[in-house]
Amino acid sequence: EPEVTQTPSHQVTQMGQEVILRCVPISNHLYFYWYRQILGQKVEFLVSFYNNEISEKSEIFDDQFSVERPDGSNFTLKIRSTKLEDSAMYFCASIDPNRGSSYNSPLHFGNGTRLTVT
Amino acid sequence: AQSVSQHNHHVILSEAASLELGCNYSYGGTVNLFWYVQYPGQHLQLLLKYFSGDPLVKGIKGFEAEFIKSKFSFNLRKPSVQWSDTAEYFCAVNAGDNYGQNFVFGPGTRLSVLP
Numbered sequence: 001e002p003e004v005t006q007t008p009s010h011q012v013t014q015m016g017q018e019v020i021l022r023c024v025p026i027s028n029h030l031y032f033y034w035y036r037q038i039l040g041q042k043v044e045f046l047v048s049f050y051n052n053e054i055s056e057k058s059e060i061f062d063d064q065f066s067v068e069r070p071d072g073s074n075f076t077l078k079i080r081s082t083k084l085e086d087s088a089m090y091f092c093a094s095i096d097p098n099r100g101s102s103y104n105s106p107l108h109f110g111n112g113t114r115l116t117v118t
Numbered sequence: 119a120q121s122v123s124q125h126n127h128h129v130i131l132s133e134a135a136s137l138e139l140g141c142n143y144s145y146g147g148t149v150n151l152f153w154y155v156q157y158p159g160q161h162l163q164l165l166l167k168y169f170s171g172d173p174l175v176k177g178i179k180g181f182e183a184e185f186i187k188s189k190f191s192f193n194l195r196k197p198s199v200q201w202s203d204t205a206e207y208f209c210a211v212n213a214g215d216n217y218g219q220n221f222v223f224g225p226g227t228r229l230s231v232l233p
Contacts, residue, residue: 042225
């Protein structure tokens with residue numbers, strides 16, 4: 001079964017540095033998402049992306065964050081100047097709108113990237 | 119905005135014991151309901167989902183869940199757990215038309231199964 005893949009699995013960075021988290025969604029999926037999970041807390045929505053633009057974002061997704069689909073396969077999350085509180089597991093997800101209604105398909109998640117900001 | 123609560127933070131069971139993990143949500147309209155599992159060091163995997171129809175849904179690995187609309191609940195059950203079921207379990211609710219702000223996870227329940 002095709003999977004959402006994320007790289008790297010673990011990223012360690014110093015506060016103030018820029019990081020780029022990479023995701024390759026399932027090839028025929030069109031809707032992409034980033035979620036994050038701070039250790040011990042619940043999974044939180046960051047941003048959704050469709051047709052090469054952000055369709056929705058949460059309060060967490062401030063000016064320090066950006067997303068991009070630089071080519072036909074990658075979907076990246078950039079944090080411009082990391083803070084200690086950005087340490088979390090970041091999950092990429094996608095859905096296949098062709099399986100029934102666009103919004104009745106389950107999210108497919110990647111393995112996540114553990115970001116540690118020191 | 120909708121919210122999701124899970125009854126237990128940590129559940130410890132012996133192998134072969136029966137499991138029920140509680141999930142309640144607050145939203146008055148139509149919802150889609152999900153249970154995801156996260157095994158140690160792995161990604162979130164879909165266990166089962168409810169969109170419509172039979173409120174008793176069966177998922178992978180012998181799990182099932184029952185949607186009780188009047189109770190705003192979607193509890194996860196398994197008649198006999200195995201050591202390999204040790205994981206974090208997340209209930210999630212999608213209300214509305216998309217998976218953005220309307221897709222809300224519960225805080226998770228950690229299940230530890232003792233051999």
